[in-house]
Amino acid sequence: MPLPARKKRNYLPLVLLVLALFPMFGSGYYNELIAKIMIMTIFAMSLDLLVGFTGLVSFGHAAFFGVAAYSVVLLSPKYDPANLWLVLPAAILTGAAVAFVVGLFVLRTKGIYFIMVTLAFAQMIYFVFHDTPLGGGSDGAFLNVKPELRIGETVLLDLNEPMQFYYVVLAFLVVAYVFLRVLLRSPLGHALAGIRSNEHRMLSLGFPVFLYKLAGFVTAGGIAGLAGFFSACQYGFVTPEILSWHQSGNVLLMVILGGMGTLNGAAIGAFAFVVLQEVFSALTKHWQLLMGAVIVTVVMVLPGGLSSLPKRLKGLLIGGGNRNG
Amino acid sequence: MDFSTFLIQLLNSLQYGLLLFLVASGLTLIFGIMGIINLAHGSFYMMGAYMAFSLTSLSGNLLVAILVGIVLSVLIGFLLEWALFSRLYKRDHLDQVLLTYGLILIFEELRSLLVGDDVHGVPIPELLSASIQLSDTLNYPVYRLFMSAVCILLAIVMYWLIRYTRLGMMIRAGSSNREMVQALGINIDLIYRIVFGLGVTLAAFAGMLAAPVSSVYPGMGNQVLIICFVVVVIGGVGSVWGALVAALLIGLADTFGKVIAPDYAGLAVYVLMAAVLLWRPEGIFRRI
Numbered sequence: 001m002p003l004p005a006r007k008k009r010n011y012l013p014l015v016l017l018v019l020a021l022f023p024m025f026g027s028g029y030y031n032e033l034i035a036k037i038m039i040m041t042i043f044a045m046s047l048d049l050l051v052g053f054t055g056l057v058s059f060g061h062a063a064f065f066g067v068a069a070y071s072v073v074l075l076s077p078k079y080d081p082a083n084l085w086l087v088l089p090a091a092i093l094t095g096a097a098v099a100f101v102v103g104l105f106v107l108r109t110k111g112i113y114f115i116m117v118t119l120a121f122a123q124m125i126y127f128v129f130h131d132t133p134l135g136g137g138s139d140g141a142f143l144n145v146k147p148e149l150r151i152g153e154t155v156l157l158d159l160n161e162p163m164q165f166y167y168v169v170l171a172f173l174v175v176a177y178v179f180l181r182v183l184l185r186s187p188l189g190h191a192l193a194g195i196r197s198n199e200h201r202m203l204s205l206g207f208p209v210f211l212y213k214l215a216g217f218v219t220a221g222g223i224a225g226l227a228g229f230f231s232a233c234q235y236g237f238v239t240p241e242i243l244s245w246h247q248s249g250n251v252l253l254m255v256i257l258g259g260m261g262t263l264n265g266a267a268i269g270a271f272a273f274v275v276l277q278e279v280f281s282a283l284t285k286h287w288q289l290l291m292g293a294v295i296v297t298v299v300m301v302l303p304g305g306l307s308s309l310p311k312r313l314k315g316l317l318i319g320g321g322n323r324n325g
Numbered sequence: 326m327d328f329s330t331f332l333i334q335l336l337n338s339l340q341y342g343l344l345l346f347l348v349a350s351g352l353t354l355i356f357g358i359m360g361i362i363n364l365a366h367g368s369f370y371m372m373g374a375y376m377a378f379s380l381t382s383l384s385g386n387l388l389v390a391i392l393v394g395i396v397l398s399v400l401i402g403f404l405l406e407w408a409l410f411s412r413l414y415k416r417d418h419l420d421q422v423l424l425t426y427g428l429i430l431i432f433e434e435l436r437s438l439l440v441g442d443d444v445h446g447v448p449i450p451e452l453l454s455a456s457i458q459l460s461d462t463l464n465y466p467v468y469r470l471f472m473s474a475v476c477i478l479l480a481i482v483m484y485w486l487i488r489y490t491r492l493g494m495m496i497r498a499g500s501s502n503r504e505m506v507q508a509l510g511i512n513i514d515l516i517y518r519i520v521f522g523l524g525v526t527l528a529a530f531a532g533m534l535a536a537p538v539s540s541v542y543p544g545m546g547n548q549v550l551i552i553c554f555v556v557v558v559i560g561g562v563g564s565v566w567g568a569l570v571a572a573l574l575i576g577l578a579d580t581f582g583k584v585i586a587p588d589y590a591g592l593a594v595y596v597l598m599a600a601v602l603l604w605r606p607e608g609i610f611r612r613i
Contacts, residue, residue: 051419057418057419057422059422105599105602105603106602108602108603108606109558109602109606109607111418112356112362112418112562113558113562113606113607113608115362115418115422116362116554116555116557116558117554117558117598117602119551119554120551120554120555120558120595120598121595121599123551123595124592124595127591127592127595128592131588131589131591132588132589245547245551249426249429252422252423252426253423253426256419256423260419286434286437286438288430288431288433288434289430289431289434289435289438291427291430292427292428292429292430292431292434293427293431294427295423295424295426295427295430296409296424296427296428296431298423299413299420299423299424299427300409300412300424303416303420
């Protein structure tokens, strides 16, 4: 069964505690890095809903992430902070709405087609932002002032403050995680798992498979939109590159690297990817060469991703373990 | 648009479409026969173009460069199949996507390390540098006609190879039942290696052929790859005929799109794809 098996030990509270306490010890640079990892975790989890839990290998997931990021910039006033209550839902809705339209087309296809069609649609959206003046063309656009949350005259939250930004991201990471957990245990989640293991059987059982897949696709698009919102806020600018196919490839890489079909795997993958990127780019300008070598090595010697590593080691040391992870 | 402009655009779209077909046929061959999805296919195209540039600057002759380039591409194809792809036939598409994505990064950076990030031009060989007069004011370059002719010739040779030769028969048999073919005493591993080498070489050759017309620049492989995906999606995965028809259609859409609405020409191809998907989700021609 592709459903997440119940873990014997739950490290989640510990991880949360570390994340919550981290800014008290870490410097600004590392806080930013951890915030980036958390944003990428949200992004990777949203893709894992498709790849790991529904069996839909989407190679165009950056489109929803990027469109949402652009929506923040386009909806924000030039010199004043935007209202968080307005732009955050707007970004999520933009991601979901674009996913809805794209989903109508791409979900008509299967397997290998799906990979290519999602990539092609994402590229189409990339061209819209790259070639037209809509979002500043190939130069991108700046988010001069980050959104804030205010009631009357009091500012409750200000994303311009790195600390507040960090904790808002952490809070929404938890929200997204819990949401996906609940979703995966809901009838929809079980239906998606059913589609993953045998779509034809689900069809003949009378499930509206297309609608379920579309619901999954739109949800994933919305959560990717959440990640896109935070990404735009973190860097303060957007360029077409955030919806390029490299971005889609990277997030797919995170999911597979960490081990798909587990939300924790998405987090491990995001962590590994961002840290590797950081280490490699400190070493050389041609860091992608090293990244490529790591990817090729992982595929060749470690099918099942990093999260299968402990199990493999155990199997190797004790013997008789399930090496296939 | 007067008639001679129209004619020139038509010839251009034919030439572009045929070139796309050359790249896409390698992609669809590798998928249709070996079941491998190869995202690095565009990188082979880029590799070919850069080989044309480097080898031409070394030898001073594009035709020599192309001959040497073909030999190198075959070797690289064999090497990659032996070292990496041969271990992936039984794996999930996801692993193939990941591996070939890693290869794209490696190829792109190797290109940057070896040749740098500049845009280069490749001179058209003197023999083919003339142009043909179409009307009083318009000339058409011979090199582009040459490109089209070579692509048509290759398409015919490929068709003949797969349909009428013993090797083609083994390739077709291998695509439908690997185990059975192996049981008949045919070296299927070698057949697969040949097919992969052929696919790589087709892409690289297209890159070499295109180098004098499109110039040589970083990222050119990925651009072609995505258009090729559109070709394969429109034509139908694994269908060589489909690839031909779709490539010609895309050549038309792209070339005339650039004349009619230059700002939005990049989108024309995708609009075509979306329309075909609504009509036939599995492409115009389903499978071989």
